[in-house]
Amino acid sequence: MFGAIMKFMRDNNVLPRISDTERQALEAGTVWIDGQIFSGNPDFVSMLKEPYNRHSEEEQAFIDGPVEELCRMIDSYDIITSRRVPEQVLDFIKQQGFMGLLIPREYGGKEFSTLAISSIMAKINAYNPTVGTFVVIPNSLGAAELLKHYGTDQQKKDYLPKLASGEYVPCFGLTELTAGSDAASIKAEGVVFKDEAGEVKIKLNFRKRYITLAPAANLISLAFQMHDPDNLLGKGEYPGITVIMLHKGTPGLHNGDHHLPIGMSFYNGPIIGEDVIASPEQIIGGPEYAGQGWRMLMEQLAGGRAVSLPAGAIGGMKYIAAATGAYSMIRHQFGIQIGLMEGIQEKLARIAGFAYMFEGARVYSCSALDAGEQPPVISALLKSSSTEYTQKAIIDGMDVFSGAGVMQGPNNILGGGYASAPVSITVEGANIMTRTLITFGQGATRCHPYALPLVKAVEDGDAGAFRNKLLGWLWHTASNFLRSKVRGLTRGFSAGSPEPGPVATYYRRLAWASSRYALLADLALYLIGGKLKARGSLGGRFADALTWQVLALSALRRYKAEGNRPEDLPLLQFSCEFALAQVQEAFEGIHANFEAPLVGWWLRGPSALFLRLNPLSRGPSDKVVRKAAASIQLMDEQYKRLTDGIAPAPEDEPGMGRLMKAFRLYTEVQPISQKIARAQKTRTLPRGLPYELADQAVAAKVISQHEAEQLKAANEAAMAAIEVDVFKPEDYFQDK
Numbered sequence: 001m002f003g004a005i006m007k008f009m010r011d012n013n014v015l016p017r018i019s020d021t022e023r024q025a026l027e028a029g030t031v032w033i034d035g036q037i038f039s040g041n042p043d044f045v046s047m048l049k050e051p052y053n054r055h056s057e058e059e060q061a062f063i064d065g066p067v068e069e070l071c072r073m074i075d076s077y078d079i080i081t082s083r084r085v086p087e088q089v090l091d092f093i094k095q096q097g098f099m100g101l102l103i104p105r106e107y108g109g110k111e112f113s114t115l116a117i118s119s120i121m122a123k124i125n126a127y128n129p130t131v132g133t134f135v136v137i138p139n140s141l142g143a144a145e146l147l148k149h150y151g152t153d154q155q156k157k158d159y160l161p162k163l164a165s166g167e168y169v170p171c172f173g174l175t176e177l178t179a180g181s182d183a184a185s186i187k188a189e190g191v192v193f194k195d196e197a198g199e200v201k202i203k204l205n206f207r208k209r210y211i212t213l214a215p216a217a218n219l220i221s222l223a224f225q226m227h228d229p230d231n232l233l234g235k236g237e238y239p240g241i242t243v244i245m246l247h248k249g250t251p252g253l254h255n256g257d258h259h260l261p262i263g264m265s266f267y268n269g270p271i272i273g274e275d276v277i278a279s280p281e282q283i284i285g286g287p288e289y290a291g292q293g294w295r296m297l298m299e300q301l302a303g304g305r306a307v308s309l310p311a312g313a314i315g316g317m318k319y320i321a322a323a324t325g326a327y328s329m330i331r332h333q334f335g336i337q338i339g340l341m342e343g344i345q346e347k348l349a350r351i352a353g354f355a356y357m358f359e360g361a362r363v364y365s366c367s368a369l370d371a372g373e374q375p376p377v378i379s380a381l382l383k384s385s386s387t388e389y390t391q392k393a394i395i396d397g398m399d400v401f402s403g404a405g406v407m408q409g410p411n412n413i414l415g416g417g418y419a420s421a422p423v424s425i426t427v428e429g430a431n432i433m434t435r436t437l438i439t440f441g442q443g444a445t446r447c448h449p450y451a452l453p454l455v456k457a458v459e460d461g462d463a464g465a466f467r468n469k470l471l472g473w474l475w476h477t478a479s480n481f482l483r484s485k486v487r488g489l490t491r492g493f494s495a496g497s498p499e500p501g502p503v504a505t506y507y508r509r510l511a512w513a514s515s516r517y518a519l520l521a522d523l524a525l526y527l528i529g530g531k532l533k534a535r536g537s538l539g540g541r542f543a544d545a546l547t548w549q550v551l552a553l554s555a556l557r558r559y560k561a562e563g564n565r566p567e568d569l570p571l572l573q574f575s576c577e578f579a580l581a582q583v584q585e586a587f588e589g590i591h592a593n594f595e596a597p598l599v600g601w602w603l604r605g606p607s608a609l610f611l612r613l614n615p616l617s618r619g620p621s622d623k624v625v626r627k628a629a630a631s632i633q634l635m636d637e638q639y640k641r642l643t644d645g646i647a648p649a650p651e652d653e654p655g656m657g658r659l660m661k662a663f664r665l666y667t668e669v670q671p672i673s674q675k676i677a678r679a680q681k682t683r684t685l686p687r688g689l690p691y692e693l694a695d696q697a698v699a700a701k702v703i704s705q706h707e708a709e710q711l712k713a714a715n716e717a718a719m720a721a722i723e724v725d726v727f728k729p730e731d732y733f734q735d736k
Helices: 002-011 020-027 033-039 046-047 055-071 075-080 086-094 114-127 129-139 143-152 153-167 293-304 308-330 342-370 376-403 415-426 431-439 442-444 449-460 463-490 503-529 529-534 537-561 567-593 599-604 606-613 620-629 637-642 656-668 670-681 690-699 706-720
Strands: 170-173 189-194 200-212 217-228 240-247 253-255 268-278
Touching: 002 046, 002 529, 020 442, 033 046, 033 129, 033 253, 033 376, 033 442, 033 537, 046 143, 046 503, 046 537, 055 086, 055 567, 075 129, 114 342, 114 449, 114 690, 129 143, 129 170, 129 308, 143 170, 143 217, 143 268, 143 293, 153 503, 153 599, 170 200, 189 342, 200 217, 200 240, 200 308, 217 293, 240 268, 253 620, 293 376, 293 529, 308 342, 308 415, 342 376, 342 567, 342 620, 342 637, 342 690, 376 415, 376 431, 376 442, 376 503, 376 537, 431 442, 431 537, 431 620, 431 656, 442 449, 442 503, 442 529, 442 620, 449 463, 449 599, 463 503, 503 537, 503 567, 567 599, 567 606, 567 620, 567 656, 599 606, 670 690
Parallel strands: 170 217, 189 217
Antiparallel strands: 189 200, 200 268, 217 240, 253 268
């Protein structure tokens, strides 16, 4: 019987078909907390025991020392206008070992943890992403990382020390005109042949584009399709995607031209090769690794997507939080600070909540990588969500800054990041593709406890294994059906919580969400099956539900790791209520668009009604919003912790420096302002802003003359901070 069922499922495309490239992607990396969510019954106790690391003393010293020194060397406006990173900045990066953060010490590298590398990238990118690329690219997918894992001993000895010192500036050539997110379809070709001396060589022809650091690189890691018509390497006629190292100046190889990326332009350009001759020994890993390029890339991206782009995005979130919270309290309109207006508070709460939640996800996931996990689904969802929500955060920030945000010049704080935000959304797989194909498409097969083993049993024709996995899967579905109903009726109370107090509700509701998610995923796999790949919108909603469960869990993990600080509770509440509201919205979308006989009717009708009447969350309350916004409206210890990891700007510098000076002085005069506020309540002083009433307050003996001078100094600093740049005609017009 089971053999007949297996044959029917195979012949009728009930289960998704898996290509060779998809299989390599599915087999890369590990399943982490995403598997707990797909189980429908997550073990929160074990999840709270997952590491949430700190930097070592050496790593922290590097972050506080050379990283901050590098940031102080950067004149962001000069780099924006000139599009050039100064030589002294590049020399400092090389001399201080920034290009060798992941390279083992035996080859001259720092061999820092993934968490430290991510923190360094976050700090530099938040300050200036153009400079940041000279740290990110050498320490992400490329020559150093691939050589570290796959290189021959000789390749490691020859290349890693020079990569660590910056003698070699690397780039990675993957994207082409017709192969962007669909990287497996690259057309770059390398034909294996014997030259006149009888030596085996590879002739390469390619046109790559969008390659970061290509204009400055002198060592190129290039992905190409290998064609070996005479099987000279013993890997067949078409071994597959291969990665080879090419040196600048090789005949036929051309790099050095620039694209012009939007916003803060960085070094990015094409690489062209016409009849470039290389040796098989230049293949990363040597000739034995011919055709292994796609597997290598998938294995490294499995965890790597969680590092560089999320680091830059989350560093940006913290920078936006630091700037926008400060600006909201030194800028006055209608006789009050704009940060006291509820419309502004709504923006600030989102910015602060995102910064808190996503920083938790960054540390949590990087700690998992350092513990040996390589979770491709978590990495993908973190990359896509962090870059997307940084863009949303900076839009909120620009709304708060208003005119000061749109006037360009040295004093503009957010404009460059606002213009550049789309860049990270497109890199390492466009977010649309990541959301609709990778997060759920890969997650449903890889993270599900039974899907991939069942597919394998069908492909292998193993009726015994098929029977065991199918029966296990059916029991899994039945169990989650019952769990989801009981947990729904009790709003998660039946699931219990590993933590008491105000956070317990979030664990309960996440357990409830997980059981519903697992059930809906099973129904989709049963009833839509092989057509799921084409149902990108439905898959995207499943991806959203998974993403926000992971992010809420990350916020809870951070709260626990940092000692359950009461002052952080509003940020946790905002994060979890916002995340659960996004999960609720995703569930409603799945129910409304589940097209399958009978079950689809039930989900779209009666079940959808109950879902709306009994939601996971309706979002953060106004009270929580006000408290979350307040977390970034005073330069206190909480503000410093929330924005920790961004480089402080000197107070005498335009832009962020002036703003931080004004915010510091504003915080220092709060006790004085409160004296005036109390006097206003007793009608000793009239209505008005504290600095406007300073002299009257002195005359009424409410404050001292020294305190009045402090108020006036704070106001002068605020006026300077909200000023924008003015250019003379000879400076404004750029024509020659």
